[in-house]
Amino acid sequence: MSLEGQHLDRKSLRAVTGRTADWPELAKDCVAFANALGGRLLIGIEDGEALPPPAQRIQAELPDTLRRRTGELTVNVSVRPELRTGENGGEFIELVVERSASVASTADGRYFLRIGDTSKPVVGDEVMRLASERSALPWETLTALGVTRSQADPSKRGALVAGIRGSDRVKPSVKEKSDDELLDHYLLAQGDRLTNLGVLCIGRQMDRARLGTAPVIQFIKRDAQENKVNKLTWDDYTLSPMELIDAVWRDVPDFREFYEVAEGLFRTQVAAFDERVIRELLINALVHRPYTQRGDIYLMLSPDRLEITNPGPLPLGVTPDNVLHASVRRNEHLARLCHDLKLMEREGSGFDAIYDVLLSQGRPAPIVAEGPDWVRVTLARTAPDRQVLAFITKAGETYELKQRERITLGLLARHEALTAKELAGKLELASADDLRLWLDRLCEWGLVGQSGRTQATRYFVKPELLRTLAFPAVTTLKRIEDHRLRALVLEDVQRYPGSGLREIHDRIGVEIPRRRLQTMLGNLIADQHLRSEGVRRWTRYFAVANL
Secondary structure, rough: OOOOOOOOEOOOHHHHHHHOHHHHHHHHHHHHHOOOEEEEEEEOOOOOOOOOOOOHHHOHHOOOOOOOHHHHHHEEEOOOEEEOOOOOOOOEEEEEEOOOOOOOOEEEOOOEEEEEEEEEOOOOOHHHHHHHHHHHHHHOOOOOOOOHHHOOOHHHHHHHHHHHHHOOOOOHHOOOOHHHHHHOOOEEEEEEOHHHHHHHHOOOOOOOOOOOOOOOEEEEEEEOOOOOEEEEEEEEOOHHHHHHHHHHHHHHHHOOEEEEEEEEEEEEEEOOHHHHHHHHHHHHHHHHHHOOOOOOEEEEEEOEEEEEEEEEEOOOOOOOOOOOOOOOOOOOHHHHHHHHOOOOOOOOOOOHHHHHHHHHOOHHHHEEEEEOOOOEEEOOOOOOOHHHHHHHHHHHOOOOOOOHHHHHHHHHHHHOOEEHHHHHOOOOOOOOHHHHHHHHHHOOOOOOOOOOOOOHHHEEHHHHHHHHHOOOOOOHHHHHOHHHHHHHHHHHHHHHHOOOOOHHHHHHHHOOOOHHHHHHHHHHHHHOOOOOOOOHHHHHHEEEEHO
């Protein structure tokens, strides 16, 4: 099962039974999911656990109680409770919350929105903004222009269909659909007519212009004295959003520039602007803009920076202070199409990838600013830091770094030292207590040093390590193949029956990711090679042959 996040939350069975039941809290989460994109509540699975307790049984009347109480405590919320049985035999309830067609609220008039893994309150003027954005969402599926399927641009339609069939993100059952069925599947057409989304992506130039809000992009370059020295525009509506991304990257000559970075006796060329960053920013601008609002996308290039300005504010719930973690999509169907065409990651805004690329090259993180009707992302136009670039590259080759760990290393390598509070701020975390997932393994491997305590703790990359790249040797157990790990776990449990997860982990190798070991134990239980007794941290494992 996936971790908690934008579409998933877990709740203890105690939250909906007996004296400990907290129905208002359940109603809050249901409203938050309904106002976002829908989601699931797994009731009967504790936070941090993947499965319910093995002996847990659900009362037969509880699903009906959940449906009734949710209806009493919420407005415009539709739920579907279903009884499920986990791999370990324990029962739980999967409460599916449908995305609401209008603004949802609690019965006492409170509003919430799901942002990341949190149900956040919507108050004040944000309530009106929520109502406005909800009413604007169906823009993608409107057919008011009256453009028929036969009036689609044949070349654009063919390229889009070919892209979908060639994508490894699309299910085989979808690829088997006919061309017309694919248009229906992605809501590019409804009946005989193209939707606004269809006109935007596969329509003719004239019809795209009739939309009134089809994107226009302007590139303006200025010199050190702020004099305009070049201007390019894509304003004739001949290109779909997907084609615009390729055109901008191809046509702006400044994106072809390189810096030369010395590496011993050799020199390596590093792009002045990383293609992954530019494409990610462009796709974000095109997918997340409000298509009910006019306005051009501006790329303003100066000697020291590139600014990309998009019309409209950030989606409700996203701010410049949480853009690294928040996941809200304003145009759901366009986002799904671009995801399946491998133009973007559907979950998240893509800013984590931008941070990863820039910081791994020793470049500053992007700066996000928001105005009443615009969003601006600023990239510093600087050469990569040769020392930081070599450090992150070597660290990635030596250790299996996660994206968040590369981001953390890049930040610390660019600064002499950061306190826990400062680092949490740069990572847009709520508190220094949330740094554990970003730092634990880096400290364990010796890549990051620390001194002090609590929020005054200072984290740093040792200068000699940054200079020499003399990383400690690592065992190959981190990269152990599944069949070898399976045999290792079976042998250990046979030798030491009744061992817990921590004991097994300590014996076979702490460098093996704990979650991977948990998954392997679960697979061995499912295959009836092992059995377990107890729940959570008291779980003990036995080989079936020992029965």
